[in-house]
Amino acid sequence: MSSKPERKVLRLVHTDRKPDFIFLAHWVETWNWLLKFVHELHRNPQHARRWMWLWPVYAVVSLVYLFRRTAYSLVDRFIFEGEVGETMLLTNFGWHFALRRLQLLIRRRILQAVLAAEVRGAKVIGLGALTKAEWLTEGGAWITRAIPNLKARIVHGDTLTAAVVIRQALQLIKRFSLNIWPVFITGATSKIGRAVTLLLLQQDIRVIMFTESDERFEEMKAEAGKNGRLLERAVSLEDGRSCLFWITGKAFPDGKTILRHLPQDGIVLNFSVPDPLSPRLLKEWRAYWQTTPPRLWLFPNRQGTRPIDVTIPQKLYTLTKLRAGIRKQGGIHALRHAFATHLIEAGRDLPTVQHWLGHRFISSTLRYFHLSQGRFLATPSPLDLPEPPAA
Numbered sequence: 001m002s003s004k005p006e007r008k009v010l011r012l013v014h015t016d017r018k019p020d021f022i023f024l025a026h027w028v029e030t031w032n033w034l035l036k037f038v039h040e041l042h043r044n045p046q047h048a049r050r051w052m053w054l055w056p057v058y059a060v061v062s063l064v065y066l067f068r069r070t071a072y073s074l075v076d077r078f079i080f081e082g083e084v085g086e087t088m089l090l091t092n093f094g095w096h097f098a099l100r101r102l103q104l105l106i107r108r109r110i111l112q113a114v115l116a117a118e119v120r121g122a123k124v125i126g127l128g129a130l131t132k133a134e135w136l137t138e139g140g141a142w143i144t145r146a147i148p149n150l151k152a153r154i155v156h157g158d159t160l161t162a163a164v165v166i167r168q169a170l171q172l173i174k175r176f177s178l179n180i181w182p183v184f185i186t187g188a189t190s191k192i193g194r195a196v197t198l199l200l201l202q203q204d205i206r207v208i209m210f211t212e213s214d215e216r217f218e219e220m221k222a223e224a225g226k227n228g229r230l231l232e233r234a235v236s237l238e239d240g241r242s243c244l245f246w247i248t249g250k251a252f253p254d255g256k257t258i259l260r261h262l263p264q265d266g267i268v269l270n271f272s273v274p275d276p277l278s279p280r281l282l283k284e285w286r287a288y289w290q291t292t293p294p295r296l297w298l299f300p301n302r303q304g305t306r307p308i309d310v311t312i313p314q315k316l317y318t319l320t321k322l323r324a325g326i327r328k329q330g331g332i333h334a335l336r337h338a339f340a341t342h343l344i345e346a347g348r349d350l351p352t353v354q355h356w357l358g359h360r361f362i363s364s365t366l367r368y369f370h371l372s373q374g375r376f377l378a379t380p381s382p383l384d385l386p387e388p389p390a391a
Helices: 030-036 045-067 094-098 100-119 134-146 157-175 191-202 214-223 225-230 255-261 279-291 311-323 334-345 350-357 362-368
Strands: 021-027 072-080 083-093 124-127 153-156 183-186 207-210 231-234 245-248 267-270
Touching: 021 030, 021 094, 021 100, 030 045, 030 072, 030 083, 045 083, 045 094, 072 100, 083 094, 083 100, 094 100, 100 124, 100 134, 124 134, 124 157, 134 153, 153 157, 157 191, 157 245, 157 267, 183 191, 191 207, 191 214, 191 225, 214 225, 214 231, 225 231, 255 279, 334 350, 350 362
Parallel strands: 021 083, 021 124, 124 153, 183 207, 183 245, 207 231, 245 267
Antiparallel strands: 072 083
């Protein structure tokens, strides 16, 4: 099993070549300011926890940036498949966009950055995180109206991501001769997932679309036209067991749920952020598969005839707690509370945590919101927290 058979490495470069494309985004979390000085964090953002002690500095910097004259910063330069790319960030943090009074300032900075990107020679400018502020950028339409003679192409961030995903998907299908199996897609109803699904269907590739909405499936099938005959609907991940190629694009289902249904030799192409199949989860899964490969059930009973009883994890939890000397009251459901708290402390926004926990009301999620220094962490997943010390 492989999460990505071939990793496309983005490497920092020093070259005189003009950039072929530029990602225009903004600082999201306050710790992102470190990216200007610690380039390793571009590849391993989870290492930002090492710099947690600087969180008061991050908060002050995010305030100072409101008054900076500089509109943008060039923070990354790399080569991807022979193309020179750069990452350009506005001198604005995510929380600035919540202040409507700053709309004119942010728009002015966007225009300055776009013009600078064209001067640098970029042929394509992708709106990275800026696409989240549709009310501000209109997906790029506002920029083209403000600069009618712009030569560089303005591309919606989702469009650029979809183009990369479909290109990678077609390469993988050709390389591993996967065209004889259907492609299993989660998150097909998102903007990116929809584009990827329709483009695969145009290439006469069968697609199994995981969705609980019959209405959205029928809409997608109608939009595909005559190729809609190649689109099938799955209401369970179990339907994807016969597919060797999965494309994942939603935080749900989570990584462990995906691994329970993914074939042993399955290939996964992910465009969800964060990646549900984190490196640590894959490492633990491979170790488990090598020592005790499951035949039918992921966690079978001793006879292998059925899954373990629901009381077994509860007993293991209680036994482990006693061995660790933890006397605090609470059952195994406390792990769910700890998971939610870790997400909040790692910087995840409340709507995302609400979605992952399945809360109907945001007020239920707010119970996990605690002010702590840990909130400034950038851990992509609680599964990637520091390894426990050796016994």
